[in-house]
Amino acid sequence: MEEELISKKELLELTQISYGQLYRWKRKNLIPEEWFIRKSTYTGQETFFPKEKIIDRIEKIKNMKGDISLDNLADMLSPNLMEIVMESQDLMKQNIVSKTTLDFYTAKKGETRKLDFETILFLYILDKMFDEGKINFDEGNMILNILEEYYPKFKAKSCELIFLRKLGISSCCLVSNVADIYFENSTKIIAKMKLTDLIEELKIKIV
Numbered sequence: 001m002e003e004e005l006i007s008k009k010e011l012l013e014l015t016q017i018s019y020g021q022l023y024r025w026k027r028k029n030l031i032p033e034e035w036f037i038r039k040s041t042y043t044g045q046e047t048f049f050p051k052e053k054i055i056d057r058i059e060k061i062k063n064m065k066g067d068i069s070l071d072n073l074a075d076m077l078s079p080n081l082m083e084i085v086m087e088s089q090d091l092m093k094q095n096i097v098s099k100t101t102l103d104f105y106t107a108k109k110g111e112t113r114k115l116d117f118e119t120i121l122f123l124y125i126l127d128k129m130f131d132e133g134k135i136n137f138d139e140g141n142m143i144l145n146i147l148e149e150y151y152p153k154f155k156a157k158s159c160e161l162i163f164l165r166k167l168g169i170s171s172c173c174l175v176s177n178v179a180d181i182y183f184e185n186s187t188k189i190i191a192k193m194k195l196t197d198l199i200e201e202l203k204i205k206i207v
Helices: 008-015 019-027 051-064 070-077 088-093 099-109 117-131 137-154 195-206
Strands: 005-007 037-041 044-050 085-087 114-116 160-166 169-175 187-194
Touching: 005 008, 005 051, 008 019, 008 044, 008 051, 044 051, 085 088, 088 099, 088 114, 099 117, 099 137, 114 117, 117 137, 117 187, 117 195, 137 160, 137 169, 187 195
Parallel strands: none
Antiparallel strands: 005 044, 037 044, 085 114, 160 169, 160 187
């Protein structure tokens, strides 16, 4: 399903912020560059945003900017992902990853108290898929293996995880720059997840 967009004019009216604030926050890296989407309309080129993400981010900035500086807020919203390490117990407390998924990971990898951001991202993906009933534990193993082995090859590039099933047999892949992709009719795409979107979700939850 395509992400719902909101025009810049509608966004400014809805959130009651000014044009200047919006672009100041962009310069401060409070709002990701890739969220400014230029599209052709009957009046010419206009800027649109992913509606749910931008409204959530602006509300967060408005709520927090009175307490801390914009620079500190930018650090919080755009942290150096490589420096993020969290205790497994904190992942549960902040409802980022469930106990079920952590137990699954522990059974496979052994007890690990501190987890880096990449591992948290993998667990976050698995947790979503377990919670939505899209995969079983065997399939979770398969997905974790492909993420651990191949996700590092996509660093600095966006990629999507595609999980599919045909006649009860499941498979998955990581792909970049997906435009159109087609499978034979008997293959069902169970999940298609853009990892850059999930990273943005995670950053907000971790903040």
